[in-house]
Amino acid sequence: MSRPLLYLSADQVRQCLPMADAIECARDAFSQISNGSAVLPTRLNVACTTDGVDLIMPCASESSRVFSLKTVTVFPGNKQAGRPTTQGLLILTDVETGSHLAIMDGTSLTAIRTGAASGLATDLLASPTAESVAILGAGGQARTQLDAVCQIRPVKQVRVYSPSGESAKAFAAEMSARHGVSVAASNSPEECVAGADIICTATS
Numbered sequence: 001m002s003r004p005l006l007y008l009s010a011d012q013v014r015q016c017l018p019m020a021d022a023i024e025c026a027r028d029a030f031s032q033i034s035n036g037s038a039v040l041p042t043r044l045n046v047a048c049t050t051d052g053v054d055l056i057m058p059c060a061s062e063s064s065r066v067f068s069l070k071t072v073t074v075f076p077g078n079k080q081a082g083r084p085t086t087q088g089l090l091i092l093t094d095v096e097t098g099s100h101l102a103i104m105d106g107t108s109l110t111a112i113r114t115g116a117a118s119g120l121a122t123d124l125l126a127s128p129t130a131e132s133v134a135i136l137g138a139g140g141q142a143r144t145q146l147d148a149v150c151q152i153r154p155v156k157q158v159r160v161y162s163p164s165g166e167s168a169k170a171f172a173a174e175m176s177a178r179h180g181v182s183v184a185a186s187n188s189p190e191e192c193v194a195g196a197d198i199i200c201t202a203t204s
Contacts, residue, residue, distance in 0.1 A: 003099070005100055005101070006102040006103070008102060008105060009104075009105055012104075017112055019148050022115070022116035022119075023151060026116040026120045027120050032061060032064075038059060038060065039061075040059045041059075044056040044057075051075060051076065051077045052074065052077075053075075055074065057070045060095060066092055066093060068091065070091075070109075071088065072087070073088070074086050084107070086110075088110050090102075090103070090105075092104070110141075111143070118148050119148025119152050122148070126153060128153075129154075131156040132156065132158070133155055133159075133197070134192045135159070135161070135171075135192075135202060136192060136193070136202060136203055137162060138162035138164070138167040142160065146179070146200070155181050157182050158181055159184050159185075159193075160185055161185070161189050161191070161192035162185075172184055
């Protein structure tokens with residue numbers, strides 16, 4: 001008898017995958033890719049319209065006994081209409097039976113995964129005494145990157161830059177309250193990164 005299909009909303013994904021756990025998952029995932037026990041084909045980009053693209057990302061993990069398919073749409077024009085520019089969905093499948101196990105929000109998962117990769121990089125590459133962080137970008141992925149770095153290092157000072165000054169100010173207020181550290185909006189990328197121990201980029 002097949003198990004019931006699990007549906008996870010964005011909030012449920014965040015509850016199930018706290019950042020500390022996500023960083024360890026990222027460590028395991030990169031190790032699997034490195035030793036060949038995970039298969040990760042090149043992402044397929046499909047142009048939907050002149051303004052949108054669908055990013056299709058499959059992956060199979062031998063040790064985890066699952067494979068996944070994530071689809072992420074990127075429609076920059078949505079911003080003017082007050083809709084999300086990036087939306088995602090992930091399907092998780094049992095590698096032995098082909099049974100679908102779960103369908104989950106991919107937007108929150110992508111943000112957590114991106115942050116976790118930065119947290120892992122910080123753990124492997126940054127000085128143990130690193131305490132100042134520069135963030136370029138002030139969207140959802142910028143938030144999870146700072147969440148992850150704060151899990152790994154004793155962060156005391158954060159600067160953020162965004163072409164939209166208002167979004168940087170909102171980021172600074174929110175993340176300062178969340179992490180209890182000084183977060184300030186910068187007027188330029190150069191001002192933001194000057195003297196920073198850790199630099200995270202979360203914008204093109």
